[in-house]
Amino acid sequence: MKPLLFTENMKLADVINANHHLILILNRFGIKFGFGEKTVAEVCETYHISTSFFLMVCNVYSFKHYQPNTSVLALSDIPFLISYLQLSHHYYLNERLSLIKDSLYKIAKGAGTKYGTSLQVFFDEYEQEVIEHFDYEEKTVFPYIAQLMKGEKNTDYSIDCFRSIHSNIEDKLSDLISILIKYLPSDIMHNERVEVLNDIFHLTEDLNKHSLIEEKILVPFVESLEKE
Amino acid sequence: MKRQSKILLVESSPIIAAGFTYLLSDSIYFEVVRVLDALDKLHEKIHAIKPDILVVNPSLMDYSKRYMVKSMFREYKDTAVVAFVTTYVEQAVLKQYHAVIEIDDTKQKIESKLHDALLDKNNNEPKENYELSDREKDVLIAVAKGKTNKEIADELCLSIHTVITHRKNINRKTGIKTISGLTVYALLNNLIDESSVK
Numbered sequence: 001m002k003p004l005l006f007t008e009n010m011k012l013a014d015v016i017n018a019n020h021h022l023i024l025i026l027n028r029f030g031i032k033f034g035f036g037e038k039t040v041a042e043v044c045e046t047y048h049i050s051t052s053f054f055l056m057v058c059n060v061y062s063f064k065h066y067q068p069n070t071s072v073l074a075l076s077d078i079p080f081l082i083s084y085l086q087l088s089h090h091y092y093l094n095e096r097l098s099l100i101k102d103s104l105y106k107i108a109k110g111a112g113t114k115y116g117t118s119l120q121v122f123f124d125e126y127e128q129e130v131i132e133h134f135d136y137e138e139k140t141v142f143p144y145i146a147q148l149m150k151g152e153k154n155t156d157y158s159i160d161c162f163r164s165i166h167s168n169i170e171d172k173l174s175d176l177i178s179i180l181i182k183y184l185p186s187d188i189m190h191n192e193r194v195e196v197l198n199d200i201f202h203l204t205e206d207l208n209k210h211s212l213i214e215e216k217i218l219v220p221f222v223e224s225l226e227k228e
Numbered sequence: 229m230k231r232q233s234k235i236l237l238v239e240s241s242p243i244i245a246a247g248f249t250y251l252l253s254d255s256i257y258f259e260v261v262r263v264l265d266a267l268d269k270l271h272e273k274i275h276a277i278k279p280d281i282l283v284v285n286p287s288l289m290d291y292s293k294r295y296m297v298k299s300m301f302r303e304y305k306d307t308a309v310v311a312f313v314t315t316y317v318e319q320a321v322l323k324q325y326h327a328v329i330e331i332d333d334t335k336q337k338i339e340s341k342l343h344d345a346l347l348d349k350n351n352n353e354p355k356e357n358y359e360l361s362d363r364e365k366d367v368l369i370a371v372a373k374g375k376t377n378k379e380i381a382d383e384l385c386l387s388i389h390t391v392i393t394h395r396k397n398i399n400r401k402t403g404i405k406t407i408s409g410l411t412v413y414a415l416l417n418n419l420i421d422e423s424s425v426k
Contacts, residue, residue, distance in 0.1 A: 175409030
């Protein structure tokens with residue numbers, strides 16, 4: 001069974017209407033709104049983006065069973081891939097997490113020191129882990145890939161090391177959701193909790209897609225480079 | 229030869245219902261004898277057909293009754309109740325069914341799950357309890373204080389294996405997976421106070 005996939009002749013606006021979560025990725029490719037009736041291929045051409053890579057991201061983002069064929073990617077796609085991942089990291093840290101942090105600190109304040117402090121400590125720990133995880137990617141994985149592109153082989157490292165690193169970033173976020181829904185006393189800041197929960201669910205979903213893009217596109221692609 | 233087990237299927241999608249029926253059409257163990265697209269006349273039909281297995285899509289169940297599947301069908305002791313899942317359904321709901329069939333299961337897998345359901349309907353397992361036991365609370369407190377499994381085992385005179393089982397149960401019951409999450413849980417439930425967190 002082959003599910004429907006997005007193709008280059010679809011209008012970009014239709015693609016986004018079909019899965020509105022894709023509005024998040026536009027920025028990561030530098031695409032601005034106002035593209036009228038242009039197709040995916042036309043928009044990609046305007047911005048000098050590789051259409052096959054753009055579609056691959058859209059499809060991984062939207063279809064659970066989609067397995068991209070990374071052999072259609074070219075060396076010249078790597079800068080787009082890296083910049084896409086870096087811009088995502090930036091967005092998570094500086095826009096989403098900072099927002100969630102502000103709301104959580106407000107709730108922590110309303111909860112009083114006894115509960116509030118533990119909530120703050122929990123979040124700070126989580127944030128630190130996320131920073132370290134992204135840092136590792138940017139300072140170890142991405143430079144390694146840049147080296148590979150230049151044809152230099154680093155024998156001490158391989159993308160397999162990256163694959164085996166399992167972070168519990170996702171577990172912590174799901175714990176935060178449980179705490180806010182089930183365990184923080186019911187009289188504490190209901191509306192603020194609704195807001196922050198919405199933000200956390202959104203972030204969780206987007207982070208899941210982010211790891212899918214790393215698992216299904218980045219890792220297999222770099223593996224094929226290693227073999228060359 | 230033993231007669232085939234009769235299945236009553238409740239599924240609103242005609243394609244899925246036809247597909248399910250077709251898949252089992254050459255089965256020597258099971259036969260779909262009737263398909264309903266809604267639950268309206270279910271009880272009447274169960275009385276009339278006396279199915280061995282009721283296969284039902286949980287999303288058709290009245291949402292407010294989703295946790296009451298067991299009691300809803302208690303009067304039909306001879307019928308196993310199997311969930312046929314096509315969309316996300318929470319684990320706590322699925323636990324009440326004798327088996328859970330998923331949309332992309334193979335024919336072999338479906339048959340084996342239906343066999344399991346027939347076996348399982350006779351074991352009336354006790355109701356799932358989400359309260360932590362006293363022992364689990366002891367373990368939780370120790371985990372929240374940052375102790376290792378070995379330290380906890382020594383302190384509470386348990387084997388490491390038992391400590392691990394308690395921790396699994398704590399994770400399952402609270403839904404919390406990380407140690408720092410459990411620390412917050414313990415604080416919020418007044419099992420420990422701030423000064424004991426290192």
